[in-house]
Amino acid sequence: MSALWSGLSGGTRFLGGSAIVLALLGAALAASGESLSAHLGFAAVVKIWGGALLVQLGLVGLGRILRLGGGSFAVARVLIAETVRRRVAWICATLLLVGLAAIPYLVRSNSVLEYRLSSFLGYSLFVTFFLLAILTVFVASGSLCEEIADRRIHSVVVKPIGRVRFLFGKWLGLVLLNVLLLMVSGAVTLGSFHWELAVAEGDEAEVARVDHLLTTHHSVQPDRPEGLLEDVIERSAVRRSRDPELWQAMLSAEGGDEDQALIHLQRELYIESLAQWRNVRSGETRTYRFRVAGQAAQQAGSAPARLLLAPFFGRVHSTDRTRLLVRLDGVETPVFLGGGESTELSVPANALADGELVVEIENPGGTQSGAHSANLVGRDRLSLEVQRGSLTGNLARALAILAIQLAFIAAVGLAAGTFLGLPVAVLLVSLVLFAAAGGGFFAGDIAQDPLPSHLSEHDHSPDDGHGHDHSIGATSGFMRALDGVGRSFIQIFSAWGRYSPIDAVSSGTEIPPRDLLGCLLWIGGAWTGIVACVGALIFRRREIARVQV
């Protein structure tokens, strides 16, 4: 027996021993009459142990897979071995598992199961990304820097592997390690979610409300009113003649280019019209048409949907409530909402059988403090939430997006390590991470109500149909180019923020496969590719050794 025990690896012995301790703990709790499933502490220990087991199995599996390939796989395997044997990976995994196990303690004060589970999902993914981002920043930056600093690299790059393949091997190792830890985190999160749900099974009403987390939903925005663009073009001509001061201001802003000034004016009017259309003033009724396309339409016909309504009433008293009348599928429903409040109305499955839903919102006006407009500008203020997909699928897509984002950070770290020392490389990678994550602020602005292509910058004028002449003058051209660079920069930097899987999973919003593909192309392809090319170019061209005379 002792011979068998001593023949096992350290990790296996630890897991085996802890399994015995765990079983004894469970038996003791059961004997004392405790409900094991409802015991937070026992659940936390089980999660940590189960997660550690998955990490151990995953590492063994990764080691075996990486034995198969060539030089890059060998480098990847060594990088994983380094992080594991230096305890970096295990410390990160332990913190991750302890963090995931501790989250139920943090959210248990929330008595509503739906919100508790939503917070749990959000915190879990946040903790996962936060810890893995730190791991990635330090390992990616440090791995190459250290090897160059302590000259270990002299033994490796004089082998016929090629510097670019060596760099790729390092990146691959880190990406695989991240994928493993993300998968473990996903498994523990999903297991914990269902554990919590099972514990709360007694209250059917509560469990039913969690349904929208389990079956994620797709958010549909109302169609814009027909003829809006034509109306704007017509109004622009009138406005131009009636308000010459405004027209002169726009002409001077566009360097005297009439076509561009007209587009500018039409753009302003279009945005203004959209805002008006989404604003239900006191005494008005507005009609919104929602169309559900593709796969969502098929599912919409068989599953109930929800109409999300969260109007902005301006500065109103906290006790003030505005009454709105919402008519959908021939049924009128009065809703009473105050500042910052929202409501969800059930839409029967048959109401969306043909993939279309017409909603009328009437604002009869009159509250204690006067009449208020119900402002519905913004994606979150008025939308049709159609059920589509499952939590598991959504979580998998969220983790895939996080893996792509971490792969980008890994590429930045390695690229920085090719020419910088460890502290500076870590600083640079951290700054890039914060800048990329901060791109979400820009993304919010850009994502709202995109303009029709007719009114986009540098496009054809809608009335003459001719291409715009860019040769207005050197100064104007330069300024326009500068403006273009700035916009492109914001567009590129906003890519990260366009994909926010943590919010989506915790709110039960579907992450469409299109988003995953977009993230793969933008962050995984464009961003990572550019950074990898720069890193590879520097690493190939640089002298590895230093002056020693």
Add this chain to the structure above:
Amino acid sequence: MTTATPNSVVECRGVRKVFRDFWLRPRVVAVDGLDLTVERGEVFGLLGPNGSGKSTTIKMLLGLLFPSDGEISVLGGRPGTKEVLARVGYLPEDSYLYPFLDGRETLEFFARLFGLDAAERRRRASELLEMVGLPDAGLRPVQEYSKGMQRRIGLAQSLINDPELLILDEPTNGLDPIGTRQVKDVIHALRDRGKTVIVTSHLLADVEEVSDRVSILYGGKQRLLGTVDELLADTGRTVFETDRLPTALIEEFKKRLAAEGVDVHRVDAPRQHLEALFLEIVRSAQSEGAVTSGARETGEIPAFLGRGPSPSHSTAPLALTQGSPKRAVVTKGEEVTEDEEHPQA
């Protein structure tokens, strides 16, 4: 790129290396107009004091540094290319290993970088571990090794690809006398199998013992180049080495030599060499089966080394010796070098 002669392995023509600062201002001229040719199958010693440009030259041969001027050809190709590196073995001045990998993993990792298949990797790693006397330490992390043991693993990794050209930068640095002896034996054996070896060392006696030709650098320039025999001229002295003689006989010799007009500068009873004593003690302990966690008795040079392109050289396995300090018996006007294990051809 310089045109290599058919028999040359390394060709340097007018090579210059200037290290510059961040603003590209010249800071140090490490190598200045170096011309060098290393022929196939020879052991070439690169000598010089600290900072003379030896290591810089070697790093340029490996593509770790790029020459500022001049041309370099290694094995007929450009330094640092995959085709060239696949045929080169390199032992850096320190072993520079991954400390968390064990000895066997280290060798198998480097073998994978050469694209060897799994079975061949395992076989070569086992044979090389045996050769450097670390068969039992192969499963311990390299960070637990002594410096000498790390050096042995470093030597083993430099041979994993059965290189045509072996570059050893301070190979005996940190090694005990057994390891030092072993490195020299490996160099001899590889030369006998047609390999080309470039050695740098501060230990001139080591280089003298193994090298066919030496180049002495100073200030980045080559000051001297030639065969060891050419460079180490006869000192014009004669040494007898005999069993211990009685004092009366010594006096008689002195008188006889004085009568012939020969001055006797020194007569003494030399002490045993510490190296010989050391090796004798170690051999004795090994024969008694004493346990050690360090390097053990070294094994044979693996058969895979030297199956290469030089059929004129012997490929028979050669046993490594455990300490065979060369003894020189010099008589007036004639030098005879005795090296029982590796007699000169």
